[in-house]
Amino acid sequence: MVDQAIIDEVRSRNDIVGVIGEYLPLQRVGRNYRTRCPFHSDTHPSFYISPQKQIFYCFGCQKGGNIFTFLMEYEGIGFFEALKKLGEKVGIEVKGKTRGKYEHLYELNELVSEIYHQTLFAETGKAGFEYLKKRDISEKTIKDFKLGFAPTYARLIVTLERKGYRREDLIRGGLIVGTHREIFRNRVIFPIRNPSGRIIAFGGRAIDDKTEPKYLNSPETPIFKKRATLFGLDAARRSIIDKQEVMIVEGYFDLLTLHQHGYHNVVAPLGTALTEEHGLILSRYGKKAIIVFDADPSGIRAAIRSISQLLSNMDVRVVELPPGSDPDSLVHEDPSRFNQFLDRAVYGFNDGLDRAIVKPLAKGYQAMAPRAGALFAPTRSMGPVYSAVSVPARQAYSHWASLGSTKPGMR
Ligand SMILES: [Zn+2]
Known part of the structure; x- marks a missing residue:
């Protein structure tokens, strides 16, 4: 058992705003702070922190507590481990040993x-x-x-x-x-x-x-759990919070190369497409997601599938790279050129589906897979994206589709 005096000291020497602020971007509202809740799918900030009372409370999922509860919930650790971590932050050594289940x-x-x-x-x-x-x-x-x-x-x-x-x-x-x-x-x-x-x-x-x-x-x-894991998130977390923006790439080497060139807000799923869990996790850290997948057919398909997993919680953009290239090769060749693609070719999803995604992606796809039948593959996987977009965007898509030589398999 740990002495209650030590628990109290660790609690009083840590400030809840500082502790939670290391994990989540906080916005000041009057005497309190708020952010989007990390414990449920929160579109508006419903998670409040009171520096006076040193507590947090979410009006969406009713979760609340103090610094210990926050760390336990957020990191999935036990009380003792949380106490130890928070003790370390303020120079209090918490003695004793504990072993988590795993x-x-x-x-x-x-x-x-x-x-x-x-x-x-x-x-x-x-x-x-x-x-x-x-x-x-x-x-x-x-x-x-x-x-x-x-x-x-x-x-x-x-x-x-x-x-x-x-x-x-x-x-x-x-x-x-x-x-x-x-x-x-x-x-x-x-x-x-x-x-x-x-x-x-x-x-x-x-x-x-x-x-x-x-x-x-x-x-x-x-x-x-593969579907809930993103490579590089631990190294990217701070930068994503600061920039409110995360770049999603396909592979290990894309991530390492970007990191090496000073892009620290980068993560990579461990397969190709993102899952719903990935989307929820990323939305805890930042508002904007930039998808930078390889400009080849499988990368384009993965990008399309990934968009729909991010749409409900984040502002999603897609970077159109030159056909056949990937972030790794592009950054190596010429970092400033990669920057240009990042700045210029980042399309807002709400600008209209054709300008944003379908047209550039399909154009690239067509260039590499000119056989008519190949067009069906990306179109079919667009289903979830298609149903999530606005009417003008759908019209834009239909317009683009009517220009194509192949009738896409979608109504
Ligand atoms: Zn909540």
């Missing part, structure tokens, strides 16, 4: 990440290091994101068993399939973190172009 999985991932990271700088990781160099990833980025390497002759099981881990732990942690096969071999490793920065899974990129699949992620575990 603490052993987080610890295992931390250790595995360390092994992969060290391997990258060792002789066995040379191929991985060379690969990252070839992709122009700097040593600083490698260290910031703690990138690693899993060699072909995988030794993870041996190393971990020597440290006292059992085979079941590794299976539960999503590190091996069957009883002995390590999931990541001969791959560059990207640790995947939750918003508070703890490693919950790994992604791996094959270092040659023969290996399939090119990208591989850990299987789901009790701490890793």
